[in-house]
Amino acid sequence: MKPLVDILNWILPLLYILCFGVYTWDFIKDVRRVTNAKRLFLFLTLLTHTVYLLARTAAFQHPPITNVFEIFTVLAFSISLSYFILELVTDVRGTGLFIIILSFLFQIISSVFIEDLVEVREILRSNLLGVHVFHALLGYSALTISAVYGFLYLQLYNELKHSTFGLIFERLPNLEILEKLSFYSAVIGLIFITGAIAIGTIWLPRAFPNFSMGDPKLIATSLVWLVYAIGITARLTGFWHGKKIVWFSIVGFLIALCSTIVTNFISKSFHSFY
Amino acid sequence: MNLLAVSVNHHTAPVEIREALHLSTEEMKGLLADLRKDVFSEGFIISTCNRTELYGIPIQADYSYKELERFLLDRKPMLSVTDEHFQKFFSCSAINHVFRVAAGIDSLLIGDNQIFGQVKESFQLAESGQMAGVMLKRLFDSAIRVGKRSKTETLISEGAITVSYAAVQLIEKIFSALSKKNALVIGLGETGEIAAKHLRDKGIGKLTLTNRTYEKAEKLAEQLHASILPFSSFKDNLKDFDIIISATSSPELILTAEDIAKLAKKRGGNPTILSDIAIPRDISPEARKYDTFFYHDIDSLNIIVEQNMKKRKDEIPKVQQIIMEEMIDFFSWFNSLEIAPTIKSLRDHFEAIRMEEVKSQINRFAKEDQEKIEILTKRIINKILHHPTTTLRKTAENGVNSPEAIAKIAMLREMFDIKN
Known part of the structure; x- marks a missing residue:
């Protein structure tokens, strides 16, 4: 489980920055094909992030809330998830880049500084x-x-x-x-x-x-x-x-x-x- | 292909000439009937406020542009029109021109939506006037496809390119549900009328009109299901409107700074759009200083118009690519209508069927009979094709790509599903 956590820890910021790139490209160029593809891309990023959070919980036997940098990755996830739900409900698609960039920032800080704590306070x-x-x-x-x-x-x-x-x-x-x-x-x-x-x-x-x-x-x-x-x-x-x-x-x-x-x-x- | 066309349009002639040569639907019907008598075997006319164009396949091979110009001017006399005011097209260039017109890239307002409908109406008139044969019907299909593809595959018709529409586009950037909003249009000249129509098209909740000439307001109100306020007292009700568009020709301000201040007080914090599309201005620019007022005059609306126009111009190469593709498709079809290739295709088609059948059945026959089967089936095919072949050759003697030959070949190809 630990190798999977390590790999996903570095894949996630990459996915968020790519996602941000796709949303930015669509915002600037307004390409119809990208408009639909970007939502799928965000969904896949969130799916990967879900796997990461579950794998992390399983690997270290506690929910990922035991240090600031674990909190940051959950924050990155919840910001993008909230946006994704909002996009689905309202069908307003042109604002994603302004939100996803925040997820990327939280995730990259988390990925760089996160510690693998097995022993935590009860x-x-x-x-x-x-x-x-x-x-x-x-x-x-x-x-x-x-x-x-x-x-x-x-x-x-x-x-x-x-x-x-x-x-x-x-x-x-x-x-x-x-x-x-x-x-x-x-x-x-x-x-x-x-x-x-x-x-x-x-x-x-x-x-x-x-x-x-x-x-x-x-x-x-x-x-x-x-x-x-x-x-x-x-x-x-x-x-x-x-x-x-x-x-x-x-x-x-x-x-x-x-x-x-x-x-x-x-x-x-x-x-x-x- | 001997398709001939002449055009008087906004590139070549001033508005008074274009107006004088404009043809009503009835006039077009009459003109088509006259053309059919002794000028064109097939043809059509496009006439809008910006162009009058005659297209057709002359009955006489030596029929000239000059004669076609004269034909039009005899029926629409206009002394100041000269040869310079006519654009002339032949064959490939005529097809290219009609495609450009259908796509809206030859219009005064690039990407204009109206022209496509007008071109379609022209085609319908030609068909109902029995002026559309096999070739023109195919041309109409291609032109309509060009128009549709240009709209769906490019952004050539996107964004507002008139001040009235830009005003409405701006409103949509402020309010989401226009069906819940009240709008007032002050002044019902051409610009005001168009703005009112755009608002109705966008589903405005309640539309109210006011105009110095009450009868004009009444007429438009009936058409747009709008209410009317008397011009002398409309200011008493200003607070009821979320959107106010003013387009009068008044030399003085209609809504002064004082009126605006009163309105701001009465509207409270509710956002209000004030669009001034008049020259000189109708609404005091003081409106800008109120936080909840969105004030735009003709200069700011023109910024949107210019930006959209530039974007449409940037789309022209994409439309030209579509035109090129459709021209290749059209001429591939047209070239297939020549006699010799058609006879060859027809023979190849029958020969392929014969060979397939012989191949599948040949083993049922004794070795010594197999050669006879080959000879026999070939002889049957030759006999079947003899009459159609000689008929086509005789038709060709009447001229290359004559309407008669085109009709026969097109039918033959369709019946036997010959594509190459």
């Missing part, structure tokens, strides 16, 4: 922790996608406002669709984050005697949850829409990103496993 073998982490990762992936669509919305908005009609104008779907994609991704993200918080709230006090509500990761995640909950409520009640709500998504993502960096790499608490 707490990291907990199934509830696995569910908790997967919820959090899927949530953050969805929020990332929401921010990317928000960013694309702003690009198209600027082209339309300033009459500079370039590739963005030609290839992207319209503003309303971009806003919807950003909004629905944020809603999905919030649902998963809620799940992660709920599971964490049940499990953490049992698992850690030194559990504290003042834990930085807990506070940061709650803050992110609050920001998105306010934004989504404002949108649903018709209070905010268009550019305002898109900015909200981007700011929410930046808060989530900063808080993740601070809580994972700078501050230390019972909630830090790596």
